[in-house]
Structures are given as structure tokens and as C-alpha cells.
Amino acid sequence: MRSRTLCGFAIALALSLEVAAATPVLPETPFAPIDLLYARPFTLTEPMEYRWSADRPMVTSGWILVLEVDPAVAYPRQTALPVLYAGDQVARYAMKGYPSGRIVALVPSRIDLHEAPVWFGTPMLPEQVDRSVITAEQALAAQAGIGPLPAAMVDAALSAGGGELVLQSSLDLEPLARELHLQYAGSLE
Amino acid sequence: MLFTAAYGQIAPDSLRVELTADAVRLTWGAGLGPYGIYRASGPSGVESAGNYVGVTGETFFKDALELEPASAVLYFLVADPPRCNQNFNCGNGNPCDGEESCINRRCAAGEPVNCNDGDSCTLDICSVTTGSCSSATMDCEDGDPCTLDFCTPILGCESSVDPAAGVGIAAExxxxxxxxxxxxxxxxxxxxxxxxxxxxxxxxxxxxxxxxxxxxxxxxxxxxxxxxxxxxxxxxxxxxxxxxxxxxxxxxxxxxxxxxxxxxxxxxxxxxxxxxxxxxxxxxxxxxxxxxxxxxxxxxxxxxHDLTQPGPLATVQFDSIGPDPDHCDNFFDPGNDDMRIYHPADLQNPGFGGRFPLVVISHGNGHCFDWYDFLGNHLASYGYIVMSHDNDTGPGIETASMTTLLFTDRILLEQDTLGGGILMGHIDSSRIAWLGHSRGGEGIVRAYDRIVDDGYTPQAFTADDIVVLSSISPTDFLERAGADPHSANYHLLYGAADGDVCGCPNSLYPFALLERAAGNRHSTYLHGADHNDFNCCGFNDFAGPAGTEIGRAEAQQVQKAIQLATVERYAEKSLAAEDYFWRQWESFRPIGVAASTVVVNEYRKEPALRSFVLEDYQNEPSVAVSSSGGAVNFDILGLTEAQMNDTNGSFSWTGSEPMNGMTRGEVTDDTRGAVFDYDAGGDAFYELEVIPSERDFSDDHFLSFRFMQGTRHPLTAAELGDLILTVGLEDGAGTSGAIRIDAYGGGVEEPYQRTGYGTGAGWQNEFETIRIRLTDFLANGSGVDLTNVRYVRFYFGSTYGSAQGRLGLDDVELTVE
CATH class of the missing domain: 2.60.40 (Immunoglobulin-like)
Incomplete structure (x- = not known):
């Protein structure tokens, strides 16, 4: 009996090791984040070139967000990743947040978070996303019933974020992003 | 304001003067100037119109100058380039460095004339009077009566001992x-x-x-x-x-x-x-x-010696910005900041004048530039300056490629300031190797493609300076339109258990980049290695069968040895390195790599060294005629020639997808091959007739071809293991000689037995190159006449090796050394 128990334990351990080694599977798109935990508006004195869309706009204002997502979304991988959209904007998120599922994101425009849906769309390279792609992805999200985030969720995130951040350049966003990552994901990673 | 640059040194204002093969190269660092450049023997020559060379700008240019001038030559920078108006022409009288123009009443540099015709046997010259290019045949005569001197388009001047000089007879x-x-x-x-x-x-x-x-x-x-x-x-x-x-x-x-x-x-x-x-x-x-x-x-x-061991040189590493803040922890920073540089410690010795080739490492998405210490220090210990840079891969491959280009320019242009100037004058910018991992692996190919196809002009180097591209588990988002190595020397390093760039059906195909490479190309495919085995710190993505994982340490033994051999082959022209690209791994592999580690090699030489391509399945649709025009005879079963692309999204063998398991090309590629099988019912053959004009094999050195075993095919599964076959030559008189391929230590490797994407076991098809020295067919007086070879024949069945099998075949050709 004892040997069988030990054998069973060994098998369970081996299975769990196999699971741990497997690359986590991405959820089907489109899907909304689980939660919006933080939202803070920012303004830059020096415009930054935004390479995360085909348009490559010069950005002077936007949002810093902290989202809770399926951890698989934040797992570093080379293949195409779900593109994060906020309204009609392509947002960017860093490949940090696994396994906590807490990601720091940047929206390159001061959209109305109460009105604009936030969701993950078809996996592709962000630099290939142009206006036609955004329009198509908006339609898919609408079809999937993805709408604006709940008002209470947005209000709580805005409250957590606080007032507008006025910065010289995009480089000044880095310390805040690190701080947020540590605050929201640090203990989980 | 006046700065001076003595010949061979660097002015304080980032004008670098280098002696290259054919001229003096003046490289200008962006951010300062513009300055007028004058060449004179002393300050009194400044601003004399006759001494005006040009004006600093965004591109570098070469000052056409006799090599090793008899007297010292100085370059002077004058803070104000000449002002220009209707009474002053910016032209410096040298059409070869481009047409100067007047912009906002200041002279601006032009685009230099590129006369390089790509043929190493010609001396390409730009006329300083007309700006036109001319080409003269290179004179390779070295004046040594013992040598025969000749020229080859790829390698330039070469020599061998003249048999008439009576100095022995060359033999193997x-x-x-x-x-x-x-x-x-x-x-x-x-x-x-x-x-x-x-x-x-x-x-x-x-x-x-x-x-x-x-x-x-x-x-x-x-x-x-x-x-x-x-x-x-x-x-x-x-x-x-x-x-x-x-x-x-x-x-x-x-x-x-x-x-x-x-x-x-x-x-x-x-x-x-x-x-x-x-x-x-x-x-x-x-x-x-x-x-x-x-x-x-x-x-x-x-x-x-053991290539997995460090080389003889002590090494030093430093970061251009780090460690605090650690720019690898970027969230929004675009990734154009930090780089880690590894170099021989000799650079720290005053008066050390050596120059080393440059290796640039471009990491993958979510990875970090400081994840390659094991490789950077390894290569530096063998005399390379290695730079691993922050890589902006998040937006995609175009952005990644630009990062590779910009960082390569940066280290060359800022070598006088990086690390306190430790690199200054020590980087040989004419020998640059690009190594890239994952999206960085495709990024380096795109970067090269940008220069060759899209007219991108780096500031401090050219496409000719890129001696090799080595992609580690690369993506292939851009496919043929954007990720094309062209004629660059190309290497692919890839793990069969990759859980990220998996090579799954209808996904990204790393082998497609290899197939597009038109120059020298080789691949190293490791069973049991995953994506992040090739860096220090990524998550374990192993996706192979239990018990087959070789682990990061062993994977990096292979990586260190093979990537060292690769850069040595193309940066240092090491002949010793080449054998590791193609010889049967079972009998010849780097010391320090475990005998149990399975590696499948592919190798194909550049066109100039492929003296006759017998069959590559590219341009003759009939199975009865080879691509070289000779007749094809056979009694193997199910012979099919087609594009090597599995299109049904599954690795299962269904019988209706002949190219099952082929991940060699995307839909837009045109790489083709043949597949067939033979069963245990008896022996079989596949014969290629050599067209009459090509039957003299005596000046050639190797017969080369590549085979693979068809994944999950019943005949592959029935006899799982190395597949053995026999290769034969028959001359015009009917005399033949034949060799079993396992004589050299192994056969055609069975596919890695990974599951998923259908039923059964076996992952993507793995081509393995086999090269047989032609004189081996003469052993022990076979009597085959190599001056009149009429047939190349492949024999299958229990008489000749394995009793049954499913095979793919491609690139049957003769090569020279």
C-alpha cells in the first residue's frame, strides 16, 4: 500500500512538472480583461513616436493602466499575441506579468474609459495594425458582446490612479511602470 | 573651430578614418556638424578649394586615396562647411563621393558612387574625373614561380602549388x-x-x-x-x-x-x-x-580542441548604461538604449593594436540583452567583440530589424566613447556577424533584407560587411517578401522541442528562412531542445516527449560550439570549422557534446561551389525528367514532386497529403522537393541520368544530397530508427560502384517523436545532408570512370539498408571545395 501511494505521488509530481513546462495556451479572442485595477492620465512635453501601430503617431497624452488578465496573455512568447485595444487605439503592454496576470499597459490617447471598450483582439504584430484592422476588430468585439468596462470598475481604477501625470518624455513613464508592476504583481511573481 | 585627424586616428569630433581594402573610409558620427572636410599636409591647406574633400553628413563616404601614401596625410574639419550661393559651387570636383548640393545656403554631402560589381576578380574603380565606374581584371600573379595563381569570383585571388614546379603531388x-x-x-x-x-x-x-x-x-x-x-x-x-x-x-x-x-x-x-x-x-x-x-x-x-570550452583570451564585459536602472526591465522604453559588450581583455592593454570581428546579438520578444553572457564571453574568448543589445521586438519584426541596424551603427560610430573608448580602433567593421533569437532571429534577416532590397543605408557598414546571419529559432512573420537572407551566409539553430516557435502546421516556419537563403547555408537541429534553452533565463517551454529533454546546459554546449564554428568559418575563413556543418553527427561532433544528443545537420554550399545540380525539383514538373534535363527512372512508390509545404494543419498521415510534415516553405515560397516510399516487398531504386555534357565528375569533389524520413508515415513508424540506403555511380561502360551511407557513421535520422497536431508520433520533417567524396566510389579498384558518369542511383530495401521507409529527397548535386 505504501509503495503504491509513493508511486501515485511520483506520477502526480511528474504530471505537474509536465504541466509546468508547457507553454500556457492563449484564450480565444476577442476577450475583455478580467479587471481594470488602475488608470492614470498622463501628458508628455516631448512627443513620443508610438511604434505599436502601423500609423506610428506622435503621442503627447494617454493613459497608464494596470489590467488583470489571464496569465497566459502575459507569458513571453514570439508568436503573434492578442493585440490590446482601447476604443480605437492600439494599446501596448509589456511582456511582464506572468504568472500574476497583472499587466501594465499604455493607451496612446486620452480616450473616455467609461465609453471605450478595452479588449484583446486577434493575435498579430501591432506594427501591422492599421485603421482598417482596428475597425474590423471593433466589429468583432461588438459581436462578442464586449462593451465598455463597468462604470464602477473604471471609477475605482481612476481613484487608484489619481490625477494627471505631467512628464517631460516617455522615459519618465518607466519608473511609474516599474512601481506599478511591483505594487500590483510583485508579490504574485 | 578646427579639429585634426591624423591618418588612421579618430578626431575628437567623431570623424573616424579607416584604411579599408580599396580606399580610406571616413565615417562620420551623426549629431554634430556639419563640417567641411579638407585633406592637406598641414593647416595652411585648409579651405583651399583644391583640398576640399566633402562635407560631413548622414552617410559615410570613402575618400579615394592611394593606399599607404608616401607622406603623412591629414584630414581637417572646419566648423562651417562652405557657404554656397550662385557664386559658389559645393562640388569638390570628385564625382565619386557623390554630388554635393547646396541646402539652406550650406554645402551638403552627396551619395557616394558604388562601383562594386560583386565580383572579387575585378578591380572596380570610380573615375574621379567622370564619376563613371570601370572594371579591370584582377592580376593575381604573386611573382612566386612555385604557385599557380588564379581568381574565383567569390574568393578572389587564390593560389595553389604549380605541379610543374615539382613540389610533390597533392593527395588525400x-x-x-x-x-x-x-x-x-x-x-x-x-x-x-x-x-x-x-x-x-x-x-x-x-x-x-x-x-x-x-x-x-x-x-x-x-x-x-x-x-x-x-x-x-x-x-x-x-x-x-x-x-x-x-x-x-x-x-x-x-x-x-x-x-x-x-x-x-x-x-x-x-x-x-x-x-x-x-x-x-x-x-x-x-x-x-x-x-x-x-x-x-x-x-x-x-x-x-573542445569548442565548448572557452578560448585562450581573457574577457571583459560591460553595459553601456546599466546596471541601475536595469534597462532590461523596460515597460515603455522602446528598447533603444542599452547594450552589453564582451571583448578580449587585451583591449585594456595600452598600445594593443589588434582588431576583431564584431558579433551582434539581437534577442527575442520578452527576452533580455543580458541573457547571453554564456555566448558573449565564449565568442569574445576566441577574439570577437560581441554586443548584445536591447531589442524592440514588441511591435514586430520591422521594429526589431531597425533596432539591429541602429545598434550595429551605434557601436561602430560610438566606439570612441563606449566603455571609455576601450573599443576605439579595435572593431573590424568589415566582418560583422549577426546572431538573432526568436523575433530577433527574423529581425536580423529583415535587417539584411532592408539593406539589400529596400535601399536602407547604414551609416557605418554595408551589406558586404555582414559575413553571416545566424538565426536561433526564428519566427517568420514577414515571409518571403520581408525575411529573405538573399546571398548572405546563413545558419539556423533550432530545437525540435520548441514550445514557442514550434514549427507546428500552419504556423511560423523557421526552416523557411533557411530554404530562402541562396548563399552558403547550414542548419543545426537539436532533438530535445526547446526555445529558451538557447538563452540563460527564459521560461521552460519544453514540448517534447517525456525523457527526451536534453536541458539548457547541454543545448548550450551545442550552441557554443556550433555558433563559434559558424562565425569562425565566415569571419575567419576557418576550413576546420566546416566539417561540423555536415559530417555525420554520430561519428563527428564537438568534444563536450554528449554522445546521446541527437543533432541533424543540413548544409548546402553557395552557387559558385555547386558545380552541377543534378536534381533540385525546382523547374521540371515531370517526375520522369530531372531539373538538369536527364531522364529519371525508378520503381519506388508514390513519387511526388511538389512544394514542400504541409497545408492541412495536421501532422497525421492521411494518404492524401504527400508533403505531410513539410514545414519548409510558406504559401509564398517556392521550395520544392520529392517524396516517395518503398515497402518491405523488395528492393527499389531511383536513378538520375546525367546529361552528356556533365558526365565528367573528375574535377568535382563531393556528391551531395539531402534526405528526410516522412513523419508519422506507416513505413517510417514500422522501422523507427536511422534509415539506411545505398548510393551508386555507374559510368558509361556500365561499371558501377556503390556505398551504403551508414559506412560513415549514421543514416537518415528518424523524426523527433513529438506528438500533437493529429494522431501518431513524429514532428516536422528533418532533412539531413549527406556528402560523399567522389573518389570514395573508386575504393579498392572499383573501376568506375569518374570522367564518364552516366547514372547516379539510389538503392533501397533490405539488400541495401533499411527494409522499408518513407523518404523525401532534394538537392542532388556535385560540389567543389
Whole structure:
């Protein structure tokens, strides 16, 4: 009996090791984040070139967000990743947040978070996303019933974020992003 | 404001003056200026119109100047470029450095004329009077009466010993005994922990039957070296004395160098060269008529040490910005900041004047530039300056490619400031190797493609300076339109258990980049290795069968050895390195790599060295006619020629997808091959007739082809293991010779038994290149006439090897060394 128990334990351990080694599977798109935990508006004195869309706009204002997502979304991988959209904007998120599922994101425009849906769309390279792609992805999200985030969720995130951040350049966003990552994901990673 | 730049030094204002092969290269760092540049022997020459060279700008330019001028030449920068208006022409009278223009009343530099026609046998010159290009045939005559001097378009001037000079006869002597016909393989490289043997085939050298000769192993000499000094001094201390007999090659095979008895030390290179001589008059001199292995400008043999071990040079590393804040923890920073540089510690010695090739490492998505210390320090210890940079891969491959380009420019342009100027003057910008991982692996290919196809002009280097692209588990988002290595030397390193860039059906195909490469190309495919085994710190993504994982440490043993061999081959032209690209891994692999590690090699030479392509399935749709126009005869089953692309999204064998398991091309690619099978019912053959104009194989060196076993096919599964077949040549008189491929140590590897994407086990198809020296078909007096080969034939079945199998075949060709 004892040997069988030990054998069973060994098998369970081996299975769990196999699971741990497997690359986590991405959820089907489109899907909304689980939660919006933080939202803070920012303004830059020096415009930054935004390479995360085909348009490559010069950005002077936007949002810093902290989202809770399926951890698989934040797992570093080379293949195409779900593109994060906020309204009609392509947002960017860093490949940090696994396994906590807490990601720091940047929206390159001061959209109305109460009105604009936030969701993950078809996996592709962000630099290939142009206006036609955004329009198509908006339609898919609408079809999937993805709408604006709940008002209470947005209000709580805005409250957590606080007032507008006025910065010289995009480089000044880095310390805040690190701080947020540590605050929201640090203990989980 | 006046700055001066003495010849060969760098001005304080980032104007670098380098002596290149054909001119003086002036490289200007962006951010300052513009300045007018004047060349004069002293300050009084400044602003004299006749001494005006040009104006600094975004692109570098070459000042056409005689090499090694008799007197010192100085370059002067003048803070104000000449003002221009209707009364002043910016032209400096030199149309070769481009047409200067007047912009906002200041002179601006033009785009230099590029006269390089890509042919190393021509001297390409721009006329400073007309700006037109002209080309003159290179004169390779070196004035040495002992050598035959000639030119090849790829390599330029070469020489070999002139047989008429009476300096011995070139022969293959060194190699390894084999357990079956042809009983001996003549090879170039030997691990130092293995024996080196010598063999003489009495059929090829009847004059040696009954002869007693002193066999010498000497430090290698060049062709000219042998001509000028024919004395023999054995590196082992004393020669062996051997008597050769009539009979077979097996009767005339001897151990030449026992393991670990001769030095493999090669400085900071790999492979110490030795030549082998049969001194049959025993006078300790090389005489005309005596056989020499290593008579031309290559050694008879190379002893190679453990390539997984560090090289002889101590190394230093530093970050351009780090460690605090750690720019690898970027969230929104675009990734254009930090780089980690590894270099030989010799650079810290005052007065050290050495220059080293540059290796650039571009990491993957979510990875970090400081994840490659194991590789950076390894290469630096062999005399490379290595730079691993922050790579902006998040947006995609275009952005990643620009990051590679910008960082390569940066290290060249800022070498006088990086690390306090430690690199200044020590980077050989004409030899740059790009290594990229994951999205960075595709990014380096895109970067090269941008220069070649899209007209992107780097500031401090050209496409010609990129000696090799080495992609580790690369993505292929851009496909043929954007990720094309063109004629660059290309290497692919890839793990079969990759859980990220998996090679799954209808996904990203790393092998497609290899297939597009039109120059020298080779691949190293490791069973049991995953994506992040090739860096220090990524998550474990192993996706193979339990028990087959080789682990990060072992994967990096292979990586260190093979990527070192790759850069050595193309940056240092090491001949010793090449054997690791193609020889059967079971019998020849780097010391320090476990015998149980399975690696599948593919290798194809550049077009200039592929003397005759018998069949590549690219342009003749009929299975009865080869691509070279000869007849094809066969009794194998199900022969199909098609694009090598599995399109049904599954690796299952259904019977309706002949190219099952082929991940060699995307839909837009055109790489084609053949598949077929043979069953246990009897032997089978596949025969290619050689067209009459190409039947003389005597000047060629190797017969090369690549095979793969069809994944999950019942005939593959029925006899899982290396598939063995036999290759034969038949001459015009009907005389034939045949060799079983396992004579050399292995067969065609079975596919890695990974599951998923359908039923059964077996992952994507793995091509393996097999190269057989043509003279092996002559062993023991086969009688085959290599001047009149009519058929190349492949034999299958239990008489010839494995009883049954499913195979793919491609690239049947003759190559030269």
C-alpha cells in the first residue's frame, strides 16, 4: 500500500512538472480583461513616436493602466499575441506579468474609459495594425458582446490612479511602470 | 573651430578614418556638424578649394586615396562647411563621393558612387574625373614561380602549388577507417581526442605497392611555403616508417596520430593545421613525385580542441548604461538604449593594436540583452567583440530589424566613447556577424533584407560587411517578401522541442528562412531542445516527449560550439570549422557534446561551389525528367514532386497529403522537393541520368544530397530508427560502384517523436545532408570512370539498408571545395 501511494505521488509530481513546462495556451479572442485595477492620465512635453501601430503617431497624452488578465496573455512568447485595444487605439503592454496576470499597459490617447471598450483582439504584430484592422476588430468585439468596462470598475481604477501625470518624455513613464508592476504583481511573481 | 585627424586616428569630433581594402573610409558620427572636410599636409591647406574633400553628413563616404601614401596625410574639419550661393559651387570636383548640393545656403554631402560589381576578380574603380565606374581584371600573379595563381569570383585571388614546379603531388591521405566499403573516409577535421589515420588505396596509387616510406606529419605550410622550404620535420618527433602493399585500402591503413598526442592549439582560432607527406626516398625532403596531403593553401588535417570550452583570451564585459536602472526591465522604453559588450581583455592593454570581428546579438520578444553572457564571453574568448543589445521586438519584426541596424551603427560610430573608448580602433567593421533569437532571429534577416532590397543605408557598414546571419529559432512573420537572407551566409539553430516557435502546421516556419537563403547555408537541429534553452533565463517551454529533454546546459554546449564554428568559418575563413556543418553527427561532433544528443545537420554550399545540380525539383514538373534535363527512372512508390509545404494543419498521415510534415516553405515560397516510399516487398531504386555534357565528375569533389524520413508515415513508424540506403555511380561502360551511407557513421535520422497536431508520433520533417567524396566510389579498384558518369542511383530495401521507409529527397548535386 505504501509503495503504491509513493508511486501515485511520483506520477502526480511528474504530471505537474509536465504541466509546468508547457507553454500556457492563449484564450480565444476577442476577450475583455478580467479587471481594470488602475488608470492614470498622463501628458508628455516631448512627443513620443508610438511604434505599436502601423500609423506610428506622435503621442503627447494617454493613459497608464494596470489590467488583470489571464496569465497566459502575459507569458513571453514570439508568436503573434492578442493585440490590446482601447476604443480605437492600439494599446501596448509589456511582456511582464506572468504568472500574476497583472499587466501594465499604455493607451496612446486620452480616450473616455467609461465609453471605450478595452479588449484583446486577434493575435498579430501591432506594427501591422492599421485603421482598417482596428475597425474590423471593433466589429468583432461588438459581436462578442464586449462593451465598455463597468462604470464602477473604471471609477475605482481612476481613484487608484489619481490625477494627471505631467512628464517631460516617455522615459519618465518607466519608473511609474516599474512601481506599478511591483505594487500590483510583485508579490504574485 | 578646427579639429585634426591624423591618418588612421579618430578626431575628437567623431570623424573616424579607416584604411579599408580599396580606399580610406571616413565615417562620420551623426549629431554634430556639419563640417567641411579638407585633406592637406598641414593647416595652411585648409579651405583651399583644391583640398576640399566633402562635407560631413548622414552617410559615410570613402575618400579615394592611394593606399599607404608616401607622406603623412591629414584630414581637417572646419566648423562651417562652405557657404554656397550662385557664386559658389559645393562640388569638390570628385564625382565619386557623390554630388554635393547646396541646402539652406550650406554645402551638403552627396551619395557616394558604388562601383562594386560583386565580383572579387575585378578591380572596380570610380573615375574621379567622370564619376563613371570601370572594371579591370584582377592580376593575381604573386611573382612566386612555385604557385599557380588564379581568381574565383567569390574568393578572389587564390593560389595553389604549380605541379610543374615539382613540389610533390597533392593527395588525400588523412582520415578515418570505416567498417565497411569504402573502408576509409578522407576528411579534414579531427577532434583532438580522436585518432588520425592514414590510408593509401593501391588502386589509386599502384606506384606505392611495395614501397617503404617515411610518413611525416608536419606543421602546415602554404603552397608557397612548400615551394620555398621542402625540408621535413615531424611534429610528433620522428616520422613513421610504413610499407605499402598491393591489395586493398584496408591493408594500407595505419594510425597516424593517436588521440591527444599532438597539439590542437590554434591561438584564438580553431583547428591547428598539419600536412602529411609520404617521403618515399626517405631523405627528409619533399621531392617531386611524393604525395602530400595539404599541398595547396589548406592544411592536410586540422586538430580541433573542445569548442565548448572557452578560448585562450581573457574577457571583459560591460553595459553601456546599466546596471541601475536595469534597462532590461523596460515597460515603455522602446528598447533603444542599452547594450552589453564582451571583448578580449587585451583591449585594456595600452598600445594593443589588434582588431576583431564584431558579433551582434539581437534577442527575442520578452527576452533580455543580458541573457547571453554564456555566448558573449565564449565568442569574445576566441577574439570577437560581441554586443548584445536591447531589442524592440514588441511591435514586430520591422521594429526589431531597425533596432539591429541602429545598434550595429551605434557601436561602430560610438566606439570612441563606449566603455571609455576601450573599443576605439579595435572593431573590424568589415566582418560583422549577426546572431538573432526568436523575433530577433527574423529581425536580423529583415535587417539584411532592408539593406539589400529596400535601399536602407547604414551609416557605418554595408551589406558586404555582414559575413553571416545566424538565426536561433526564428519566427517568420514577414515571409518571403520581408525575411529573405538573399546571398548572405546563413545558419539556423533550432530545437525540435520548441514550445514557442514550434514549427507546428500552419504556423511560423523557421526552416523557411533557411530554404530562402541562396548563399552558403547550414542548419543545426537539436532533438530535445526547446526555445529558451538557447538563452540563460527564459521560461521552460519544453514540448517534447517525456525523457527526451536534453536541458539548457547541454543545448548550450551545442550552441557554443556550433555558433563559434559558424562565425569562425565566415569571419575567419576557418576550413576546420566546416566539417561540423555536415559530417555525420554520430561519428563527428564537438568534444563536450554528449554522445546521446541527437543533432541533424543540413548544409548546402553557395552557387559558385555547386558545380552541377543534378536534381533540385525546382523547374521540371515531370517526375520522369530531372531539373538538369536527364531522364529519371525508378520503381519506388508514390513519387511526388511538389512544394514542400504541409497545408492541412495536421501532422497525421492521411494518404492524401504527400508533403505531410513539410514545414519548409510558406504559401509564398517556392521550395520544392520529392517524396516517395518503398515497402518491405523488395528492393527499389531511383536513378538520375546525367546529361552528356556533365558526365565528367573528375574535377568535382563531393556528391551531395539531402534526405528526410516522412513523419508519422506507416513505413517510417514500422522501422523507427536511422534509415539506411545505398548510393551508386555507374559510368558509361556500365561499371558501377556503390556505398551504403551508414559506412560513415549514421543514416537518415528518424523524426523527433513529438506528438500533437493529429494522431501518431513524429514532428516536422528533418532533412539531413549527406556528402560523399567522389573518389570514395573508386575504393579498392572499383573501376568506375569518374570522367564518364552516366547514372547516379539510389538503392533501397533490405539488400541495401533499411527494409522499408518513407523518404523525401532534394538537392542532388556535385560540389567543389
Amino acid at each position: 591521405l588523412a582520415g578515418n577507417p570505416l567498417n565497411s566499403y569504402p573502408h576509409f573516409e578522407f576528411v579534414r577535421s579531427f577532434n583532438e581526442d580522436a585518432a588520425v589515420s592514414l590510408a593509401v588505396d593501391p588502386g589509386l596509387h599502384p606506384e606505392l605497392a611495395g614501397e617503404t616510406c617515411d610518413v611525416y606529419v608536419v606543421e602546415a605550410k602554404s603552397a608557397a611555403g612548400w615551394c620555398s622550404d621542402r625540408s621535413l620535420s615531424d611534429a610528433r618527433g620522428a616520422p613513421d616508417t610504413r610499407t605499402f602493399i598491393a591489395g586493398q585500402v584496408q591493408d594500407n591503413t595505419f594510425t597516424l596520430v593517436p588521440p591527444l598526442t599532438l597539439s590542437a592549439a590554434a591561438g584564438d582560432g580553431i583547428g591547428r593545421g598539419y600536412d602529411v607527406i609520404l617521403d618515399c626516398d626517405r631523405d627528409a625532403d619533399l621531392d617531386s613525385g611524393e604525395l602530400v596531403d595539404g599541398l595547396a593553401d589548406r592544411s592536410g588535417l586540422y586538430l580541433v
